[in-house]
Amino acid sequence: MQGSGQRDYLWLAAIVVLAAALRIWGLNAPMWHDEIQTLVTHVNLGWGEMIQSYSMNHHYLHNIAAKASMSLFGDAPWAIRLPAMLFGLGTLAAMWVLARDIAGALIAHVTTLLLALSYHEIWFSQNARGYTGLALFSTLGMLFFLRGMKTPTRGTWALYGLCLAAAVFTHLTGAFFFLAQGLIWLAVVIARALRGQLDGATFRLPFMGFLIGGLIAALLYLPILPSLLDTVSTVSESSATDVMQEYQNPVWTAFEAIRTGIGQTGPIVALVGAAVLAVSLLGAIALHRDAPLFAITTFLHISLTAGILMAVGMRIWPRFFFVDIGFLMLLFVAGVQLSCAVIAHFIGGERVSRGLFALLAVALVAISAFLAKRNYDFPKQDLAGAYAFTQSLRQPGERVYAVGYSEQDFRGFYGADWGAIYTDDEYKAALAEPGPVILVVGFPGRNFRDVPQMALDAGIGGSDVCAPDRPEKTVLKTVRCFGGTLGDGNVIVFRRD
Structure with missing residues (x-):
């Protein structure tokens, strides 16, 4: 025994x-x-x-x-x-x-x-x-x-x-x-x-x-x-x-x-x-x-x-x-x-x-x-990777906006000098200005509901926001999607030329 x-x-x-x-x-x-x-x-x-x-x-x-x-x-x-x-x-x-x-x-x-x-x-x-x-x-x-x-x-x-x-x-x-x-x-x-x-x-x-x-x-x-x-x-x-x-x-x-x-x-x-x-x-x-x-x-x-x-x-x-x-x-x-x-x-x-x-x-x-x-396979939510990639992608004078709650992380933790978008009106105002714009979207499932115009401009048509069904021409082009194991944990980088 x-x-x-x-x-x-x-x-x-x-x-x-x-x-x-x-x-x-x-x-x-x-x-x-x-x-x-x-x-x-x-x-x-x-x-x-x-x-x-x-x-x-x-x-x-x-x-x-x-x-x-x-x-x-x-x-x-x-x-x-x-x-x-x-x-x-x-x-x-x-x-x-x-x-x-x-x-x-x-x-x-x-x-x-x-x-x-x-x-x-x-x-x-x-x-x-x-x-x-x-x-x-x-x-x-x-x-x-x-x-x-x-x-x-x-x-x-x-x-x-x-x-x-x-x-x-x-x-x-x-x-x-x-x-x-x-x-x-x-x-x-x-x-x-x-x-x-x-x-x-x-x-x-x-x-x-x-x-x-x-x-x-x-x-x-x-x-x-x-x-x-x-x-x-x-x-x-x-x-x-x-x-x-x-x-x-x-x-x-x-x-x-x-x-x-x-x-x-x-x-x-x-x-x-x-x-x-x-x-x-x-x-x-x-x-x-x-x-x-x-x-x-x-x-x-x-x-x-x-x-x-x-x-x-x-x-x-x-x-x-x-x-x-x-x-x-x-x-x-x-x-x-x-x-x-x-x-x-x-x-x-x-x-x-x-x-x-x-x-x-x-x-x-x-x-x-x-x-x-x-x-x-992925981090829980690759905010660090999205931040580093966006900073390397950004051209001098190019505007960058973080969409949704993740802006608190990009600006408050990583020290990004980016703008913030939470609502449809804020999104429309940001894109009304001419010139190239980069959008970094954390929690895309939530934010495409909070900002429906962004979803339309990105041509979101599928359940997988990292590989959605999109028309050939969209206002926003997907530059990169960072996968995450967290539910709604993907981070997507969009760009408007």
Whole structure:
């Protein structure tokens, strides 16, 4: 048994080393808009200035870690992203412990290996934002929640409270996960009380954990509480006027999450989603006996997050559900194992079940590795490449305009002396002046809606803005398109002669 335990830890170490290699590769790629804005508007401020006002774009605990990393290693992209990468690796280790607790070492190995190769896990581990931190604290929160509900101890629930506070201080949406667990805890308390089986520890110790976490989070946010309340109360206003109304649709969110993972569009997205959901439900059945609250917590968090965001009129980004990827992967792998057992029951017994599961596990690893390579095809958003190219292309006296929110990056981070265009009127005014003009368009999908005349002048007629169907003669000529793995992450350079 001791030798088996040592082998398990060696497997974990090997998986984490592989994951680290995959995340270090490309860690220094150019930063995208949200990373740059995090740096310019928050991380580059003094330590005291960082906690003076609230913004949805500020992931406070992560940003403190990023600033500490910059103070040690400088301001290269890899140094700014280092905390996110370490949080991501920590998430894999925490997920392995959680999976071993409730499903055994084999399921833990397969689940963690698939997460190490996961396109989304690699992408976010190379993203200088707080989502891998949220995933780590939520995964540890799930571990301590399940252990604490099974065997309540002060230490377990105190650690749970610290995870709660860390997640919420990283981003307010971190509270949704722990709210879901709080509702489940209350349901268990009520059910046991009605049966006359409620013991003091089941009530007092979890209550202590939630109280510790809530108080610490409140104290951390106390200096910026007025700003926080003001921001939250007005969050629906910008969403209501957003031209990208699909961002508030949970169906779009689900499709976008799957599309980015498999790199495909169309009916295959729905088929993959349905298959993953069906197998995950089988996994919930497989794990119910040993961890009856695990699947319930996962699905409740997803539903609760979508419901709250819809209720407050906020955009439902797929990244708000990033913390659930590990849990869904565990359910999926457990479902695959159960499917193999059911098939083997009719055609061959336990030996067939093990062989079939091994075969499917290898296939899943191969598919994940194939999909993961898309992380390295392009940067997330190649603003740096577009800036350098445009500066080399620009002729003396030639006007350059950045279109949309990326102008904040070109002018505020790269120091470009370019003009800015956000609206149709600004675009028409800029092109009314004679002479050659260069337009640099970040987030083209959004900006072609915000500036419809630009879309007409560019002859946009296809879904791929980097290779659209265009008439032979257009006002704007595409000089170069810089690809990006971010959704709507291409950057296009147009020119009017």
